[in-house]
Amino acid sequence: MKYLLSSVYLATFLAVSGAEHEHDHHADQMPLDYVKYPLEPLYHTSAGEVTADAIFSGITTFAKLPWVQCLTKEKGELFDIAFIGAPFDTGTSYRPGARFGPAGIRTGSRRLTLYGGYNVPLESNPFQSGLKIVDCGDIPVTPYDNKVAIKQIEEGHKALLHRETYSPLGNDSVTGQTLMPLSIDGKHHPRVITLGGDHTIVLPLLRSIYSAYGPISVIHFDSHLDTWKPSVFGGAPSDVAAINHGTYFYWASQEGLIKNGSSIASASCLNTHPHGAIRTTLSGLEDYDNDDDAGFKRIEAREIDVIGTDGIIKKIRETVGDAPVYLSIDIDSIDPAFAPATGTPETGGWSTREIRTILRGLDGLHLVGADIVEVAPAYDTNAELTTIAAADVLFEVLTVMTKTPLGKVQGSQ
Ligand SMILES: [Mn+2]
Numbered sequence: 001m002k003y004l005l006s007s008v009y010l011a012t013f014l015a016v017s018g019a020e021h022e023h024d025h026h027a028d029q030m031p032l033d034y035v036k037y038p039l040e041p042l043y044h045t046s047a048g049e050v051t052a053d054a055i056f057s058g059i060t061t062f063a064k065l066p067w068v069q070c071l072t073k074e075k076g077e078l079f080d081i082a083f084i085g086a087p088f089d090t091g092t093s094y095r096p097g098a099r100f101g102p103a104g105i106r107t108g109s110r111r112l113t114l115y116g117g118y119n120v121p122l123e124s125n126p127f128q129s130g131l132k133i134v135d136c137g138d139i140p141v142t143p144y145d146n147k148v149a150i151k152q153i154e155e156g157h158k159a160l161l162h163r164e165t166y167s168p169l170g171n172d173s174v175t176g177q178t179l180m181p182l183s184i185d186g187k188h189h190p191r192v193i194t195l196g197g198d199h200t201i202v203l204p205l206l207r208s209i210y211s212a213y214g215p216i217s218v219i220h221f222d223s224h225l226d227t228w229k230p231s232v233f234g235g236a237p238s239d240v241a242a243i244n245h246g247t248y249f250y251w252a253s254q255e256g257l258i259k260n261g262s263s264i265a266s267a268s269c270l271n272t273h274p275h276g277a278i279r280t281t282l283s284g285l286e287d288y289d290n291d292d293d294a295g296f297k298r299i300e301a302r303e304i305d306v307i308g309t310d311g312i313i314k315k316i317r318e319t320v321g322d323a324p325v326y327l328s329i330d331i332d333s334i335d336p337a338f339a340p341a342t343g344t345p346e347t348g349g350w351s352t353r354e355i356r357t358i359l360r361g362l363d364g365l366h367l368v369g370a371d372i373v374e375v376a377p378a379y380d381t382n383a384e385l386t387t388i389a390a391a392d393v394l395f396e397v398l399t400v401m402t403k404t405p406l407g408k409v410q411g412s413q
Contacts, residue, residue, distance in 0.1 A: 056110065061135035062195070063112040063127070063391070070136035071159055078166040080131035081191045081401060085138035086153050089376070090146050091200030091244040093234055094344045097376030102138050102195040104341075104377030105394070108387025112395055119399040121360055126395070129402035132166040146200070146240050154204035157192060161208055161369070165190045169407045179407025182324040182366055184214040189368075191401055193394060196373030198343060199226055202328050203248040205371060206257040209326055213368055215259045217323045218273040219316060220249070221355065222330035223301065223346035224280040225287060227253065227294040232283050245343070245374070253294035259323075260295050271297045274319040276312060276358065277333035279348050301333075301349050309354055313361030320365065324406075327362070327370040327397060331390055339389045341380035352389050359396040364404055370397050 061067045062083040068074050070082060085102025092098065117127040127133065139156030141149045169179045169188045181188045189212050194205055199222070209216055220226070227249040229235075235242030243251060252258050259272050272295055279301040282288070291298065297319045304312055332342045335349035350358070372390050380386045 060106045060110055062106050063109045063117070063135075063395075065133055065135040068134040068136055070134070070163075071139065071156060075159075077134070078132070078164055079134045079136075079190055080166050081133045081193065081398065082136045082160050083134070083193050083195060084136045084156065084160060085195040086141060086156070086197035086201045086205075086371075087138050088141045088143075088149050088153065088197045088201055089343075090143055090149065090198075091248075092198045092343045093244065093246060095376060095379060096198075096343065097341075097378045098196055098198040098343060098374050099141075099143065100377050101197055101373070101375035101390075104375055104380070104384075104387040105195045105372065105390045106135070107377075108384055108389070109391030109394070111388075112391060117395075119395065122363060122396075122399045122403065124399055124403050126399040126402040130167065131402055133398070133402075136160060141197075146243065150200070150204045150243065153197075153201050154207045157194065157205055157208035158211060160192045161189050161212055162187075163190055169405060172407075172409050175409060177409045179405055180410050182368065182406055182408060183212045185212055187212070188406065191367070191406065192369050193397065193401075194369075194371035194373075195390075196371055196375065199245040199328075199330055199373045200243060200248050201373060202226075202371060203243060203251055203257075205328075205369070206252045206326065207255070209369055210255075210257045213324055213326075215256055216368065217320050217325045218249075218258050219276070219320060219325055219327045219362070220273060220296070220330075221276045221328070221333035221358075223277055223332045223349055224330070224344065225249075225275065225278065225282075225291050225296070225298075226330075227291045227296060228283075228287060229290055232287070249294055249296070250290070258295060260293070271295050272320060272323065273297065274299055274316040276316060277301045277350050277355070279346055304350060304354060309357045309361065312358050316358070316362070317365070322366075324366045324368050327367050329370070329372045329393060329397075331372060331375045331386060331393075334389055334393075339375075339386040341376050341378070341386035342374045343376055344374070352392065355393060356396050359393060359400065362400050365400070366404060366406055366408075367397070367401050368406060370394075370401070372397075 068077045087099040089096045089098040118125040228246045230242035233246040276299045278298045336345040338352045375390045
């Protein structure tokens with residue numbers, strides 16, 4: 001824990017002094033702080049034997065990253081990428097249990113750094129990227145009142161998003177020109193990866209994202225549309241019921257948090273949000289009109305049989321273009337054979353191999369933030385299939401994020 005303490009001290013000192021951050025110690029702040037490798041432990045017995053304080057022992061954080069209490073006593077701690085849990089599941093329509101998702105995903109992630117964390121296909125180690133990556137624990141979320149919970153999630157996310165980054169944005173790797181932030185407030189924001197939680201949490205997350213980036217494009221992996229009108233999807237009883245895990249994108253669209261589209265013919269180019277792995281039943285085809293209005297472009301799960309992962313990646317990239325983009329992954333996009341522990345499982349989905357390939361295909365995009373949702377560990381197998389799948393999916397997301405700085409060269413789009 002030696003380094004952790006010194007970094008807290010350093011951050012506090014810099015915050016007080018207002019000095020520019022020095023980053024020549026980046027090599028030291030890789031997240032494998034107290035568990036560098038299983039055979040390189042910090043603890044030695046009196047006989048000089050080593051005890052592997054690693055992977056299957058010790059307190060569990062995402063990928064064994066340093067735990068920083070970002071929302072409470074370490075509010076001054078800076079980071080570049082933060083994992084945060086949102087343990088909320090009172091917006092589910094079928095099987096509840098995603099409130100235990102953050103804890104489950106962390107358990108599934110323990111082995112990510114066993115061999116050091118180098119991502120072979122992406123030729124990069126996200127844990128040695130030089131960025132400071134931490135696990136901020138969970139946002140406190142009430143299980144008794146959705147209205148309050150949704151506000152808590154928004155405020156918790158905003159508190160992280162509007163913190164100064166640990167590292168400067170830097171220069172373009174090709175031209176050497178200074179990079180400019182992609183935000184509308186002109187600031188360089190850290191990136192937050194949220195561990196859900198049911199999918200309802202994306203409404204408050206997008207409210208937070210909007211506060212920094214304005215109306216955003218979204219890449220959404222899910223077996224379901226989640227743009228349903230509340231009147232269609234369980235929202236009739238009350239205003240609280242109207243915001244749930246099948247309607248949050250409807251509200252995000254209504255509130256202008258995401259770029260809106262149009263179902264009018266020939267205007268499909270306006271639809272900037274690719275949905276991948278869609279295979280839900282519908283109340284009727286009018287659900288698709290509604291989905292179009294919210295700006296989504298559907299990529300059905302079964303299309304992979306014809307166009308393959310390359311074709312899926314191409315469709316996603318053509319839809320979203322170069323715009324800054326938010327990524328939301330419902331674990332139910334993956335087939336229940338690979339990820340059974342979820343609220344509304346649908347057969348006929350993608351394999352873990354396929355979705356990981358597709359996520360690596362987002363390399364180079366400007367991901368401003370991401371989440372994985374609907375992991376409900378109570379329905380998992382003893383082999384922890386789902387939580388491991390969720391963690392591995394986030395490993396790809398994290399690698400893509402660390403490879404591409406969140407900036408643009410002045411004058412470019
Ligand atoms: Mn969903």
